[in-house]
Amino acid sequence: MSQAPKTLHIKTFGCQMNVYDSDRMSGLLEVQGYRLEKDIRNADVVLINTCSIRDKSEHKVLSLLGELRPLKQKNPKKVFGITGCVGQRMGRTLLQRVPHLDLVMGPDAIDRVGQLVGSVLNEGKRVLDVGFDTDRKRTYSQPSVIPRAKPSEFLTIMKGCDHFCTYCIVPFTRGREKSRPIAEVIQDVEHLVEKGTKEVTFLGQNINTYGKGTPETLAQLIEAADRVAGLERIRYVTSHPRDLGDDLIAQFGSVSKLCPALHLPFQSGSDSVLKGMSRLYTQQQYLEKIEKLKRACPEIAISTDVIVGFPGETDADFKETLKVLAQVEFSLVFMFKYSPRPGTRAFAMGDEVPESVKDERLHQAQVLVHQILDRQNKNLIGTKTHVLIEALDKKAKHFSGRNPQGKIVHVFNAGSACIGKTIEVEITEANGSNLRGYYVGALRAERNQPFVSATSFS
Ligand code: SF4
Structure with missing residues (x-):
């Protein structure tokens, strides 16, 4: 009798x-016969893919592992694995500290996940x-694994980072920059498009220097992706202002499929804090890039990251960030309180801005x-925009996508039927987090249906 998967x-x-x-690991394991299970309690293998960018993220992982211990006590055959940056950073210590943990692996081991889980199980x-x-070598390859494709998909085109921003753990957990060849990336894009993907977001920690040490560049990759028939939209993250x-x-x-959107972290408005962070640009240089972007594409939306409370940040420094x-x-801002990470250069600078001051600045x-x-x-109310519909929301109240x-x-x-299609939408309501509106192409009768009242808009 054959065994259940x-x-x-x-x-x-x-x-x-x-x-x-995570998608890649699940794809690799699905190819080996594993089946995805939504309920963590029922899964034979549980992998927790982790982030160590902030102290808080590591604490979350450790406390989740504590909560999961009763599941292992109930079923000792259940496999628990930690993957990603916390695995890379803590390594053996994690296995020593958590007796019910079976597997610890870093980001570079992803393509070996099947073999590693197999060693635990068998x-x-x-x-x-x-x-x-x-x-x-400045290039690397990764086998194509595309079991399914959503309307909008991410695709890693490089790994690692050659910058050493003083607060950042990434170069220590993901190593130096290496890029996948354009031909290999484009093959993945074509496979995704064949399966229904319309929008691809290229991923890299420091993506502007994609192809460093090779004759290929990010601009060339974008031109090649622009030529892929059936692909509608191209995005990329994360850019470094200097690069x-x-x-x-x-x-x-000039590239029609490249979306007018860019994530360009500035981290701090203060030149002295930027110097302490080793970000390699000044406020003025950052603002000049923004000007150039707006000249090249007036409708561009720029999102960013900000860190408050970096060691030495004064009230005057913080005011420059507000400025x-x-x-x-910006169209979106990810804001964080500085969190010292062991192993980084900033760790030695201490954590001198009091937590209460960080809280106040963040607020x-x-x-x-x-x-x-x-x-x-709210200025967008009454305008029309094109939305690639990605999914029905969890409460089944509306379909969602991005413009x-x-x-x-x-x-x-x-x-x-709109999922995976780009439709024209008239914006009728808005708040600080999202927009909502009507599909212009739908029947007029449908348009006049009342929908969720403004008071429940979250
Ligand atoms: S460029 Fe980004 S990933 Fe690289 S060290 Fe700086 S913050 Fe980290």
Whole structure:
């Protein structure tokens, strides 16, 4: 009698890169016969794909592991694995600290996940694989694994980072920059499009330098992707202000499939804090890039990251951050309190800004950003935009997707036939977090249906 397939649950913390890595691991394991299981309690294999960018993220992972212990006590055959950056950073210590953990592996071991989980299941071993790709070649390949494709998909085109921003753990957990060849990436794009993907977001920690050490560049990759028939939209993250060259900026005005949206972290408005962070640009240089982007593409939406409370940040420094936030009017801002990470250069600078001051600064920045976004989004009421519908929302109240600028739009009169299609939507309501409106192509009678009242708009 054949055995029932093993079931798999993957829980993901962190960035889009981790979401992509989780999809990749599930794809690799599905090819080996594993079946996805939504309920963590019922899965034979549980992988927790982790992020160590902040202290808080690591604590979350450790406390989740504690909560999961009773499941292992109930079923000792259940496999628990930690993957990703916490696995890479803590390695053996994690296996020593958590007796019910079976597997610890880093991001470079992803393509070996089947073999590693197999060793736990078949040989009863506790497995550690935090091996690092130390090959100095500037290129790498990864086998194509595309079991299914959503309307909008991420695709990793490079790994690692050659910058050493003083607060960042990434170069220590993901190594130096290496890029996949354009031909291999384009093959993946074509496979995704064949399966129904319309929008692809290329991923890299420092994506502007894609192809470094090879004759290939990000601009060339974008041109090649622009030629893929059936692909409608191209995006990429994450850019570094110093490495965003004029060729890439010009493409926002010339490559038709490149969305008018860019994530360009500025982290701090203060030149002395930027120096302490080793970000390699000044406020003025950052603002000049923004000007160039807006000249190349007036409708471009720029999102960003901000850190408050970096060691040495004074009130005057923080005011410079507020100044940039007010001046640029970003389309989205990810804001964080500084979190010292062991192993980074900033760790030795201490954590001198008191937590209460960090909280207050974060609050001030959030209030400002919320006001800007609220105003920005409300200005869009009455306009029309094109939305790639990705899914029905969890409460089945509306369909959701993004417009070219990357804004989330809820559409109440679209049907499931719209999933995977780009439709024209008239914006009728907005708040600081999202937009909502009607599918212009739908029947007039449908348009007149009342939908969720403004008071329940969240
Ligand atoms: S560029 Fe980004 S990934 Fe690289 S070290 Fe700086 S913050 Fe980290």
